[in-house]
Amino acid sequence: xxxxxxEISHLHKVFDTVTVIEDLSLTVHExxxxxxxxxxxxxxxxxxxxxxxxxxxxxxxIKLHGNTVSKNSKDLHEIRQKIGMVFQxxxxxxxxxxxxxxxxxxxxxxxxxxxxxxEEALALLKRxxxxxxxxxxxxxxxxxxxxRTAIVRALCMHPEILLFDEVTAALxxxxxxxxxxxxxxxxxxxxxxxVVTHEMQFARAVADRIVFFDDGQIIEQAAPDEFFDHPKTDxxxxxxxxxxxxxxxxxxxxx
Amino acid sequence: xxxxxxxxxxxxxxxxxxxxxxxxALKISLMSVLISIILGTVLGILWHHxxxxxxxxxxxxxxxxxxxxxxxxxxxxxxxxxxSFGWNLSGETASVIVxxxxxxxxxxxxxxxxxxxxxxxxYESAFALGLGKAQVYLYVILPQAIRRLIPxxxxxxxxxxxxxxxxxxxxxxxxxxxAQQIIEANRMSSKNAAFGVYLTVFVMYxxxxxxxxxxxxxxxxxxx
Numbered sequence: 001x002x003x004x005x006x007e008i009s010h011l012h013k014v015f016d017t018v019t020v021i022e023d024l025s026l027t028v029h030e031x032x033x034x035x036x037x038x039x040x041x042x043x044x045x046x047x048x049x050x051x052x053x054x055x056x057x058x059x060x061x062i063k064l065h066g067n068t069v070s071k072n073s074k075d076l077h078e079i080r081q082k083i084g085m086v087f088q089x090x091x092x093x094x095x096x097x098x099x100x101x102x103x104x105x106x107x108x109x110x111x112x113x114x115x116x117x118x119e120e121a122l123a124l125l126k127r128x129x130x131x132x133x134x135x136x137x138x139x140x141x142x143x144x145x146x147x148r149t150a151i152v153r154a155l156c157m158h159p160e161i162l163l164f165d166e167v168t169a170a171l172x173x174x175x176x177x178x179x180x181x182x183x184x185x186x187x188x189x190x191x192x193x194x195v196v197t198h199e200m201q202f203a204r205a206v207a208d209r210i211v212f213f214d215d216g217q218i219i220e221q222a223a224p225d226e227f228f229d230h231p232k233t234d235x236x237x238x239x240x241x242x243x244x245x246x247x248x249x250x251x252x253x254x255x
Numbered sequence: 256x257x258x259x260x261x262x263x264x265x266x267x268x269x270x271x272x273x274x275x276x277x278x279x280a281l282k283i284s285l286m287s288v289l290i291s292i293i294l295g296t297v298l299g300i301l302w303h304h305x306x307x308x309x310x311x312x313x314x315x316x317x318x319x320x321x322x323x324x325x326x327x328x329x330x331x332x333x334x335x336x337x338x339s340f341g342w343n344l345s346g347e348t349a350s351v352i353v354x355x356x357x358x359x360x361x362x363x364x365x366x367x368x369x370x371x372x373x374x375x376x377x378y379e380s381a382f383a384l385g386l387g388k389a390q391v392y393l394y395v396i397l398p399q400a401i402r403r404l405i406p407x408x409x410x411x412x413x414x415x416x417x418x419x420x421x422x423x424x425x426x427x428x429x430x431x432x433x434a435q436q437i438i439e440a441n442r443m444s445s446k447n448a449a450f451g452v453y454l455t456v457f458v459m460y461x462x463x464x465x466x467x468x469x470x471x472x473x474x475x476x477x478x479x
Binding site for chain 2 (some may be wrong): 030040052054077078080082083086087091092094095104105108109110150153154157168171
């Protein structure tokens with residue numbers, strides 16, 4: 001197997017008195033796309049937030065390329081530069097143009113040359129079909145365009161791993177596709193990714209491995225076809241059933 | 256046409272003296288505003304940090320300053336501290352100290368409010384990009400906070416300019432004091448001077464504050 005990028009061992013996360021993640025271990029290899037699915041509120045997003053130390057952890061260890069990620073480490077911002085994160089609500093900087101949003105961190109945090117970053121940013125924007133929006137402000141974009149910008153912003157840092165935290169959850173249905181296609185494209189390009197999503201078909205298409213997560217623990221992990229066609233645990237079966245039911249109802253409501 | 260008492264302004268150097276008085280008022284306000292904006296921003300940022308000690312100190316500072324009338328503050332600093340501590344303060348210096356104390360308190364509260372109004376996700380996404388703490392504030396948080404601050408702080412600045420009229424009470428000869436002197440001196444020759452002179456003072460204050468409001472509106476529009 002190829003090189004290990006991310007290694008989480010015995011992670012423990014507690015909010016006040018509630019244990020959110022319990023003794024979780026997970027390894028992601030270079031070029032691998034791992035998709036985490038599970039019921040709402042089971043700790044998936046918290047897990048992603050722990051990985052780049054937006055949350056403190058109460059036990060265990062997270063290592064990126066052998067370097068420990070911890071809220072206390074001095075070089076935290078350098079480690080974070082290697083972890084690209086895309087949020088559910090885009091979180092673009094509203095006072096900057098699309099291009100400035102993308103260029104800010106590479107220029108200021110990584111100290112790269114402005115002209116070089118600009119060229120790359122424009123190329124990346126073009127790749128996701130946003131070259132004409134470079135000088136627009138976030139408020140002038142649709143949700144899908146905002147999210148594609150956020151992905152480009154993360155990409156431009158040359159991260160070793162990309163974390164996607166339910167990036168289509170806040171989008172109108174017709175915009176979901178344009179964002180998911182960008183992620184699929186990145187998967188094909190061999191990017192290492194950890195994706196939390198509720199889009200089951202997409203999960204199946206993009207994943208090299210599905211991790212089913214519930215009550216702060218990994219219940220089951222398998223290749224996508226195996227997981228969706230032959231889930232082993234009762235919890236996973238139940239979840240997949242529930243999901244189909246919920247999905248049917250929501251489509252009816254929408255129509 | 257009734258006698259509006261404008262004629263006194265044309266006598267001797269009266270009009271120029273009035274302008275000079277306005278200059279004194281503006282000098283005190285501008286210095287205080289400058290100090291208040293700088294100190295207020297720094298303190299507001301510190302206050303925004305969740306340090307309980309700083310929070311308690313800032314809260315008491317703000318409450319004390321807010322509760323106390325500016326006039327009392329002026330008297331304390333100009334008459335009180337000079338006697339008790341034996342130092343020598345000019346009226347203008349005392350005024351700048353008092354107005355800075357007041358402006359800094361109000362400004363820090365405005366800055367803190369603006370910072371709070373920026374969602375935690377903005378900080379998170381900036382940190383997630385690997386920006387350092389200072390960079391997150393400098394490039395992401397402060398520019399947004401300043402945009403929200405503009406209308407509020409302009410309001411504070413105009414309030415400070417207007418309130419400098421109090422400094423005549425500690426003997427600073429600013430525009431209102433000059434106006435009084437002109438009226439007193441011409442009591443016999445021009446009985447209606449009060450109307451004309453104070454009306455002129457009003458127009459001068461207006462002309463001093465109006466451009467600031469205009470600028471604020473322009474900035475707000477540009478940043479919308």
